[in-house]
Amino acid sequence: QPQLQESGPGLVKPSETLSLTCTVSGDSISSSYNYWAWIRQPPGKGLEWIGSIYYRGNMYYNPSLKSRISMSVDTSKNQFSLNVMSVTAADTAFYYCAREAISNGFHEVDYWGQGTLVSVSS
């Protein structure tokens, strides 16, 4: 079973960039069958998919966040990363990294990291 672990600052100032990294173990990030996703959840609220990236760099984005998001993959470290630019208090959330399996052409998020809380505050 793959395991995913998020890392990054727990506090970011407004207007700055939120940066997180996900380290994957038990699976290769270069697998042909998976994308690697970011999902967030404001405290007490629902889940919001941010985007996902393939090891070759192909990406999908949440249309509402696309202008502020960038993602990258480091296959040598079996890691992928997320940047959210120009953050505001509305970006305060638990951030999860996850595996997005491709099954019969369909995307299905199956394995999740434990999540990390990122607060946006001055």
Next chain:
Amino acid sequence: QSVLTQPPSASGTPGQRVTISCSGSNTNIGRSTVNWYQQVPGAAPKVLIFTNSQRPSGVPDRFSGSKSGTSASLAISGLQSEDEADYFCAVWDDDLNGHYVFGTGTKVTVL
């Protein structure tokens, strides 16, 4: 605002059957496979049902999923106290170049 609509809450007594609906559209549920997640307080979500009706190993068979047209359902038979949690449906949406969407979530309470 999510494009997948779920009832905000559902409840039942131990042993009862509870059903949660997930309503979507032709660009998401109508075209793709539905997944369901369970999230207990303080924990990350975990997959409960994938590909409309498949259970990962370790998920009790009292959980079942189905899909018809642009809607999907999760049923919990023989409700147990440990089933008290939030439940989310999710699906790939082909609209706007493609993206994954989650339902609004349903809080299940065991009375």
